[in-house]
Amino acid sequence: MNVDVLNRSGLQSVSASKLAIADCDIHPRPAGVGIGGVSKSLYPYLSKRWLDHVEEFGIQYRQPWEKGSCYPKGQPQACRRDAFLPDGRSPGSDLGFMAQQHLDPNNVTLGILNPLTSGQGATNPLLSAAITHATNEWQKAEWTSQDKRLRGSVVVPYEDAAASVREIELRAGDTDFAQVLLLSRTAEPLGQRRYWPIYQAAVAANLAVGVHAFGNGGWPNTAGGWGSYYIEEMVGHSQAQQALLVSMILEGVFEEFPTLRVVLVEGGLAWAAALGWRMDRQWKKLKRELPHLKRAPSEYIRTNVWFTTQPIEEPEPRSQLAEALDWIGWDRILFATDYPHWDFDDPAQALPLKLTEAQRQAVFMDNARAVYRQG
Amino acid sequence: MTGPIDCDIHPIVPGIASLMPYLDDHWRETVVRRGIEDLTTISYPTRNPLSFRQDWRDETGRTATDVATLGRQGLDPFGTRLTILNCLYGVQAQFSEDLGQAMSCALNDWIAREWLDRDPRLRASIVVPMQNVEMAVDEINRCAPDRRFVQIMLLVGSESTLGRRHNWPIYAAAERHGLPIGIHAGSMYRNPMTPVGWPTSFTEEYVNQATAFQSQLTSLIAEGVFAKFPGLTVVLMESGVSWLPAYLWRLTKFWKGLRSEIPWVSDPPGSIVRDHVRLTLQPFDAPPEASSVMRLIEHIGSDEMLLFSTDYPHYQFDGEHPIPEGLDASLARKIMVDNPLRTYSRLKEQETVP
Numbered sequence: 012m013n014v015d016v017l018n019r020s021g022l023q024s025v026s027a028s029k030l031a032i033a034d035c036d037i038h039p040r041p042a043g044v045g046i047g048g049v050s051k052s053l054y055p056y057l058s059k060r061w062l063d064h065v066e067e068f069g070i071q072y073r074q075p076w077e078k079g080s081c082y083p084k085g086q087p088q089a090c091r092r093d094a095f096l097p098d099g100r101s102p103g104s105d106l107g108f109m110a111q112q113h114l115d116p117n118n119v120t121l122g123i124l125n126p127l128t129s130g131q132g133a134t135n136p137l138l139s140a141a142i143t144h145a146t147n148e149w150q151k152a153e154w155t156s157q158d159k160r161l162r163g164s165v166v167v168p169y170e171d172a173a174a175s176v177r178e179i180e181l182r183a184g185d186t187d188f189a190q191v192l193l194l195s196r197t198a199e200p201l202g203q204r205r206y207w208p209i210y211q212a213a214v215a216a217n218l219a220v221g222v223h224a225f226g227n228g229g230w231p232n233t234a235g236g237w238g239s240y241y242i243e244e245m246v247g248h249s250q251a252q253q254a255l256l257v258s259m260i261l262e263g264v265f266e267e268f269p270t271l272r273v274v275l276v277e278g279g280l281a282w283a284a285a286l287g288w289r290m291d292r293q294w295k296k297l298k299r300e301l302p303h304l305k306r307a308p309s310e311y312i313r314t315n316v317w318f319t320t321q322p323i324e325e326p327e328p329r330s331q332l333a334e335a336l337d338w339i340g341w342d343r344i345l346f347a348t349d350y351p352h353w354d355f356d357d358p359a360q361a362l363p364l365k366l367t368e369a370q371r372q373a374v375f376m377d378n379a380r381a382v383y384r385q386g
Numbered sequence: 387m388t389g390p391i392d393c394d395i396h397p398i399v400p401g402i403a404s405l406m407p408y409l410d411d412h413w414r415e416t417v418v419r420r421g422i423e424d425l426t427t428i429s430y431p432t433r434n435p436l437s438f439r440q441d442w443r444d445e446t447g448r449t450a451t452d453v454a455t456l457g458r459q460g461l462d463p464f465g466t467r468l469t470i471l472n473c474l475y476g477v478q479a480q481f482s483e484d485l486g487q488a489m490s491c492a493l494n495d496w497i498a499r500e501w502l503d504r505d506p507r508l509r510a511s512i513v514v515p516m517q518n519v520e521m522a523v524d525e526i527n528r529c530a531p532d533r534r535f536v537q538i539m540l541l542v543g544s545e546s547t548l549g550r551r552h553n554w555p556i557y558a559a560a561e562r563h564g565l566p567i568g569i570h571a572g573s574m575y576r577n578p579m580t581p582v583g584w585p586t587s588f589t590e591e592y593v594n595q596a597t598a599f600q601s602q603l604t605s606l607i608a609e610g611v612f613a614k615f616p617g618l619t620v621v622l623m624e625s626g627v628s629w630l631p632a633y634l635w636r637l638t639k640f641w642k643g644l645r646s647e648i649p650w651v652s653d654p655p656g657s658i659v660r661d662h663v664r665l666t667l668q669p670f671d672a673p674p675e676a677s678s679v680m681r682l683i684e685h686i687g688s689d690e691m692l693l694f695s696t697d698y699p700h701y702q703f704d705g706e707h708p709i710p711e712g713l714d715a716s717l718a719r720k721i722m723v724d725n726p727l728r729t730y731s732r733l734k735e736q737e738t739v740p
Contacts, residue, residue, distance in 0.1 A: 085644050199583040200590075232581045233601030234573065234594075235544035240608050242644040243547075246637050247581060247604065250597035254580035261590045281632035289626055289671035290593050296435050296701055297589045324635035331685050335632060338673065354643055 030372065032358055033121035033379035035319045036223070036276050036347035037113075037161075039154055040088075040128060041146070042104030048077065049142060050128070052104070056145035056152075064138060071134045073229035081227070082241040086353040094351030102351035106157055113350045114160060117358050121376070121385055122161045123189055123347075124150055125223050125276065129166040131194050132227045139168035144178060147188075155187035162383065164192035164221055172208040179209070183216035189383040190219040194226030195251045195278065202258030210268045219272040219317075219382050222255060224248035245354075252278025253286050256316065260290065263303040265311040272382050273316050277349060280318035281326075284338035287312050313340060317382050319347035320374070321356040333364050345382065346375045389465035390722035391733065394570075394623045394666040394695035397501055399425070399475045399493070400451045404500075408492035416485075425489065427476035429572040430700070434588055439701035450699040453504045460698035461507055463706045468726075468733055470536060470568075471510040472623060473497055478516045478541050478574050486515035487525070494529050502534045509733065511539035511568050519552055523559045530563040536732040537566050537621065542598045543573020549602075549609030557615045564731050566619040566664075569602060571595045596671075599625040600633045603663065607637070610650040612662045619729055621664045624697055626671045631685035634659060660688045664729050666695035667721060668702040670710045679712030693729060694722040 041050035047069020054062055074081045086092065094102035094112065103109060114122060126149075130142025143166045150163035165182045167175035175191075182188045191213045199205065201222065213220045225248070231237045232247045252275050265271060287309030294301065294308050318339070326332050336344060348356050362374065380386065399405065402424055406414055416422070430437040432447060442449045442459050450456045461469060477489035490513050497510045512529045514522035529535045538560050540548060548569065560567050571592075578584040579598055585591040599622050612618060637655045645651060651658075672679050683689065696708045709718050727733055 085647070195582065197582055200580060200585065201582070203586065228582055230581060230583050231577045233547055233605065234542065234577050234579045234581075234598035235548055235602055235605065236546040236577055238547055238601070238605055238608070239550065240644075240647055242637075242640050242647055243601070243604050243608055245640050245644065246633075247601055249633070249636055250600050251581040253597050254582050254594050257590055257593050258580075258582070258585065261587055261593075279632065279636045281635055282629060284673070285626075285628035285632060285671060286593075286596075288628055288673055289596060289669075290589075291674070292669060292671055293436070293589055293593055297592075299435075300587055300589055322636070322639055324632055325639050326631065326635045326685070331631070332635075334681060334685070338678075354640075 030375065031118050031120040032346060032375040034117070034119045034348050034350065035123045035274065035345040035379050036321060036349050037122045037124055038103050038350065038352060039109070039124050039126055039150065040101045040103040041149060042100045045078070049130070053142065053145040053149055056148040057141060061138060061141040070130060070138060070142065072132055072227040073134060074227045082244045085241060089353055090351050091353055091355055106154060109350070110158065113348070117348070120160055121379055123383065124154055124161055124163050125192055125221065126150060126164065126166055127223065127225060131166055131169060132197070136168060136171040136174065140171060140174040140178070143168050147178065147182065151187050162189035162385070163187055164190050165218065166192050167209065169193045169206065169209060170198050172205055175209045176212040179212040179216055179218065188218065189385065190221045190274065192221045192223060195222050195224050195248065195255055196226030196228040196232070197255070198228045200258030201255040202260070202262030202264050204262070207264070207267065210264060210271050214268050214271050217384060219274050221274040221276050222252070224252065224277040248277060249279040249282055253282060256286070256312070257290065260308045260311045261301055261304070265315045266303055266305060271315055274319065274345065274382060275316065276319045276347065277321060279322065279324055280320065280339060280344065281324040281332065281335040283312055283318060284335060317343050317345050317378065319345045320361060321347040321349040322354050323356055323361050329363055341370050341373050342378055344374045345379050389467035390694045391726035392461070392464065392466045392469040392696050392698070393621070393693040393726050394472055394668070395456070395460055395469045395698045396450060396700065397456060397471050397473050397497070398448055398450045398699070399473065399496070405489065405492040405496055408495040409488060413488045425476040427479055427572065430474060431588065436592065436701050438699045442699050453501055456698070457505055457507070460696065464696060464708065466507065468507055468509060470730070471497060471501060471508055472539055472568065472570055473510070473513055474570065474572055477513060480517065483515065483517040483521060486517040487521045490515045490525055491528070494525065498532060498534070509534050509536045511535070511537040512565070513539055514556070516540060516544060516574060519555050523555045526556070526559040526563065526565070530565065533732050533735055535565070536730045537568045539568045539570055541572040541574060542569050542595060542602055542625070543575065543577065543579060544602070545574055545576045547602065547605035549605030549607070549611050551609065554611070554614065557611055557618055561615045561617045566621050566729060568621045568623050569599070571624040596626045596629050600629060603633070603659070604637060607651060607655050607658055608648050610648065612658050613650045613652070619662055619664060621666065621693065621729065623666045623695070624669065624700070625665055626669055627665050627667070627686070627692065628671045628682055630665065631682070631687070656687065660691065664691050664693050664725065666693050668695045668697040668708060672710050672712070676712030679710060680714060683713070683717065689717050689720055690725055690728070692721045693726050
């Protein structure tokens with residue numbers, strides 16, 4: 012939701028008295044003019060070969076537009092109006108402004124950066140590798156090295172597993188990075204074997220694998236073809252996340268990599284219990300098709316999968332949300348705001364439930380520290 | 387009359403030869419000369435454990451290919467008073483509109499003559515050639531005078547999202563004839579069952595049918611189908627049930643944030659769904675503890691939305707107890723009788739002859 016940055020005194024006073032929080036979905040964005048779809052802020056981190064390429068040919072994805080995304084967003088750049096910088100630069104492009112508007116007043120002491128316009132899923136796989144690499148360098152130089160509250164995500168060119176592994180290995184041991192980041196709308200379901208080297212490398216580097224909504228895999232966003240509206244795309248991220256989770260579980264990713272930690276970001280979470288029931292029910296009848304699964308499908312959710320909260324589902328009555336979270340397990344839930352996007356969940360209001368102190372501490376901090384291995 | 391009303395049951399076409407008497411010379415010749423053997427789809431492969439419950443299979447590995455067997459296995463044990471036949475034979479997956487139309491017509495005539503004429507407990511859905519909206523409407527208009535056809539059936543895996551305006555003549559015809567639109571699991575196979583590409587296993591495909599239903603519901607609501615056709619009812623068949631609450635919570639949240647994009651959707655999605663959408667019971671993807679089942683029903687927020695189904699001959703439950711444990715008795719009664727009668731106006735009619 013939009014909250015006026017000039018009138019946040021009330022919230023700040025609320026924040027000052029409450030516990031520190033971990034925000035598991037913050038979007039930094041390279042500022043500056045985008046040439047051919049790539050921000051000039053990334054230029055210092057690109058080789059001449061790719062800089063020349065970007066200048067002349069730009070970057071293409073499996074979607075129609077030279078600028079912008081598949082569907083017109085609900086707001087410019089899908090952002091809170093108040094998150095644009097006073098000089099008009101993009102929301103999320105300036106650490107000082109982000110700190111002043113979000114990190115300080117909301118007492119964010121651990122923030123996970125998820126850059127979204129980083130060349131992931133670009134049609135040219137070599138370009139995708141170059142831009143994702145540049146984005147990681149940019150995160151380290153301009154964000155994580157400048158503010159110790161922040162951790163970066165290793166963005167990888169996931170359609171090229173070998174190149175992704177190289178990028179992960181480059182970041183292994185660098186405590187500025189907390190996870191490997193994929194987007195949900197991939198060329199094939201994420202459980203398929205072409206992506207397994209990514210999981211292997213993430214496990215070896217002791218990094219979680221985050222999967223954020225969006226991406227351009229080229230497939231229609233529903234089994235019945237392309238939806239017409241942005242609301243269909245946004246609601247549909249939940250279906251895409253369900254599909255990729257089903258794929259990862261049923262293909263046996265968690266049997267092959269039992270210590271893999273997967274964080275599903277911005278696809279909702281209340282669906283997880285029902286999806287587990289559905290998988291378990293069918294698995295009982297069809298398990299001979301999937302002999303590599305040693306446990307009921309829902310059990311892998313319990314041990315290997317976490318969910319970020321934003322956009323938190325809002326049932327009426329709200330008590331039903333607590334029941335849904337009971338079914339999923341409170342240890343699976345990671346608070347996230349999605350700053351600076353328009354559908355930001357304010358930590359003062361996003362979970363209007365009667366939480367126990369243990370639940371609050373788990374959701375707003377401890378689960379994140381555990382999954383991201385932050386002391 | 388007593389006994390439940392089963393809203394999703396599947397007669398099986400023995401083979402393409404069964405349809406030959408209902409095809410004209412041109413299409414009969416086409417079937418023979420081009421060697422069209424069968425239209426069974428990969429949605430329900432013959433030998434798959436889900437396609438036929440094991441103890442119902444005959445020596446050919448199938449069942450439900452004739453009225454007597456369907457009655458003996460699918461109706462008698464449950465005391466079923468009326469049932470709705472949803473024939474899943476891949477006429478919708480044909481790429482040729484003409485072939486899709488010819489096969490749909492033949493299939494509906496076969497259902498009327500070989501099934502509806504032979505057991506008074508049987509009703510059916512009209513199978514329509516989804517390849518072409520005009521042809522679909524023609525087929526609805528052709529079959530609707532036979533009032534034993536109580537519904538129009540579409541598959542959840544469509545060529546274009548079902549809410550899109552070019553599909554609206556189908557909904558206009560449905561409203562005009564007083565026929566609900568039944569959307570059943572299955573696909574035309576124009577698009578993968580998931581938004582991230584083709585699954586690798588049957589299990590993965592089947593589990594993902596639920597996400598396909600979610601997307602189609604979003605489409606129908608967002609495009610304004612229920613605002614345009616206030617008398618329309620949509621029944622989701624073999625969709626699963628327990629995904630509905632979390633789905634509606636998310637849709638409602640985004641409707642609050644984005645409703646300026648779809649200003650014709652003036653009611654909250656949950657209210658639209660409770661007024662216009664019904665779901666068949668099986669497969670009931672319920673919580674494992676019976677004690678949680680009624681909590682799930684509370685999350686759904688209505689006792690009028692579920693319609694009894696066995697999904698015979700698909701394997702969804704063992705024994706003779708299709709009603710899940712944990713549903714209270716008065717709700718079970720509504721699911722078995724009251725809700726189907728309110729959903730399908732034609733079920734209340736006594737006359738069975740067109």
